[in-house]
Amino acid sequence: MTVETIASRDNPRLKRLRRLVADGAAYRRDGRVWIEGDHLCGAMLARGRQPETVVCTQAGLAWVGAQQAAGRLDRQVAVWEVTDALMAWISPLESPPAVAFLAPLGAPAAITAGLPTVVLDRLQDPGNVGSILRSAAAFGFRQVLALRGTVALWAPKVLRAGMGAHFALQLVEGAQASALAGLGVPLLATSSHQGEFLHAARLPWPCAWLLGHEGQGVSPDLMAQAGLVVRIAQPGGEESLNVAAAAAICLHASAVAAMGCASRR
Missing domain, CATH: 3.30.1330.30 (Ribosomal protein L30/S12)
Structure with missing residues (x-):
């Protein structure tokens, strides 16, 4: 060399x-x-x-x-x-x-309709974002859409937490909330106090999960666009889960639902 x-x-x-x-x-x-x-x-x-x-x-x-x-x-x-x-x-x-x-870095990616997607709404913690990217790649999601106000996806701390997931995903940064209309898949969101329980819900595939700010959650405007709101059963009684932990549970549930859909075809 x-x-x-x-x-x-x-x-x-x-x-x-x-x-x-x-x-x-x-x-x-x-x-x-x-x-x-x-x-x-x-x-x-x-x-x-x-x-x-x-x-x-x-x-x-x-x-x-x-x-x-x-x-x-x-x-x-x-x-x-x-x-x-x-x-x-x-x-x-x-x-x-x-x-x-x-x-x-390459040219900025454009939103691709029809892909299983994760939408990040103003998430601030690099460790959380990197962990979510890792879960997204592991559970078959192919696109991550970071709305304005979300931490930089290619920042060093996010890269380290992602453990290589960045290279398996189509990443779109700096998008406006209005861009969600172009996804062309059902929007899903979680709540700590409303919606049907995740384990009992019929999850669509492909879909887009809305994951919100660590302290404020998904913004009300985005929550209003969700076609399905679910909550995660927490028999231990905690008020809520860390967003990266909730994301892993929800994305895994979607992956299981997707395998069920494939087996019925």
């Missing part, structure tokens, strides 16, 4: 890279995202996507070579070798990775 060694913080490319990494929403302006660690980088390659640049320490060169040898990483992709200290300077992680990708 052809490797360029960069040994100084004064390198203008590393300075630009550090600014990009430090600002979780800078990818929207730059059109590129920072992917850290061999797990996330491997997940990206497994989906047939290529980085613009590989940034690695000496310890990461063996992994890069193995990906090239296996045909997963294009040999034409630039490889920058940096010292451990420089990787620690770039990365926000307490334990910096041996390898990372600088990857093109």
